[in-house]
Amino acid sequence: MTDTATRGDSLTVDGLRTYLHCPRRYEFAHRHDLEMGDDDTVGDRIALLRAAICDALRHGETDPDALEQVARDRLATRWDEYDERFHSVAQRRHERRVLEATLAAYVTKVGTDHAAGISQLDATAARDELIGPELALSRTVSLPELNAAGDADAVTIDATVDYVSGDGSSLVGVRFVPTLASLGWLRYRSDWEGDVADRFTDHFDDESDVFEPGPVGALLETAVVLDGLRGLRDRLGLEDRTCRYLQIPLADRSGLTVNWVRDAVETGLEVADLTEVYVDHHTFGMTHEHRNETVDSRLAAVVADLCSGSFDPADSWDRIAEHACPDCEYTVCCQDHIATEVSFDG
Template identity: 55%
Template sequence: MTAEPDPDADTGDESGSSDSSDRHNVPIEGIQTYLSCPRQYEYEHVYRLTADDESPETDRLHLLRRAICAALRAGDVETLEERALEEFETQWDDYAEEVHSPTQRRHERRVLEATIRAYAEAVGCDHAKGLYATRATGITGELVGPDLPVTATVSATRVGGENVVDLDIDATIDYAFLEGSSFVGVRFVAAPDHLGLARYRDSWEGDIEDAFADHVDPESDRFEPRLVGTLFETATVLEGLRTLRDRLGLEDARTCRYVQIPLLDRGGLSVNWHRDRVETTLEPIDLTDRYLDHDTFGMTLEHRNRTIDGQLKRVTYAASTGSYEPTERWEQIERHACPTCPYTVCCPEYLSSEVAFDG
């Protein structure tokens, strides 16, 4: 078996220069897959098997992200909405999607255009002002993506050995800016379904803390990979933002925050067929307080959570050092992950559970 990391090992990149260190790189999407099923992680991120998981929703999200980021990069608050719509129109002309009719295609286009307007009205213009004010401080470095990389580095010491394993966890955001004394990272997502319980609770203490503790408890049957994956992503992005903040020399930013903006959530969509009007609303979700442990904050004055950070280290270490057997949580994995997994045809655990011989 692979040795567990020392839970007392430091978090950060201080050990990166050690001659006795190994380095592993893992994307946060991989960690989230590992939470759902270690075997699926092995197929996707070790063997690099690919499944055809592209969907119209994914394509539409890419269209919106590129259009909005291009408008933000232009540097003019007053024309933000107009520029985003123009960029979207250019991309839409080259966008091919299988639809039932030209009427449906026209409707989908109008929904996405309404989304851009809703973004500009809800937060876009305010975020753009903060972005341009941040640029005006004289920093040299990119603040707008899409897919602006941020990386968290954690270090783990192998039990029984001296060498240190440096684990780089990669994530991306779409843009970052100063807002008061906080450095804010924003990522566009399709819908909030992936947040799990964090969609409905706004603080760590209470239900989120209990659900997290139950998920990591080997004696518990509770299985919350989406919630835990969201908290791990938040931890990764916040650490990456701290690194980016320090590299850019943003001394006024005492804390960092992470916000997701669902762009394709149809919950706020309103269609008036008689007046030929399409409108929608957006609800940004600040994940920082869902992650923040106030006891840790009181000790570090940073938005951190030692419980989450420690588990993130352990899971990342396991994923990067070959622990792929899903037997410990197989009943929950089979129930939650297998029905939509594209690799069941070659998964030994799944096949052995499906095939039985009389004897």
């Protein structure tokens, strides 16, 4: 998807994340729409499992065995039509079992509770309003500059979740991701106050050595998703509920075990609740909403910088060159990188 990054238009959270890594990378990927890299086979497999889970949730089962069976049936149908080239029949069978093991772990960890939470919302919303995959949410950010008419310019930032469930007094948005690796140290923190706030602020300080585009991008994404959930909540007449945002990895093999003797595959599942680490409790105490004024104001500033149309890394280049360039596929056409690699005597 191409982000045009102009006022009155829309951006995506993926685009923001790219921009945080490097403005020049954003320019190549989202302005010029240059596609790099090989086919995303991991993403394709996740898409199969994501769709199967959403189909099962839409089916309405809340019993764990029934929920898992519906999802397995949907996965089997989609897998039979999946045309990835494996090196052997054994590998294809193994990869399917990995997906089935991940599905079982999901149902055990949160799937049954989330299915019940969706059922609790049946009286207020149709299932298609709550279940995707890739259910669209958005946040509109007002920019500080004024346009010619004297009205504040605004940009819409688009995000997606895969489904929305009820959980007591909360409305919970869930997004399936490949892994939680991009969260970095954020996945091991439970409060905004302290080093999370410090590292977030330091990332934008040109005098600092801190470069944390992954965790910072996750916090900006959380700000967008929670605002989108609040809009959905209000449309459903559930104004008394707070909103939360979870990420669930479907391709994390760190907990995968294979018993070749029993021909069995098992795995665990880690769920990341980004709400607590995002919420500024001072702001929460003032508004009774899951908000963070520091993150929200920085989100507006990043969007304003992006919309300015300048993609010069400027004072951040040293940190970008050290951390982002080594794994960047656009270095072959990046004038900033080439200038550091090529020099002439005289």
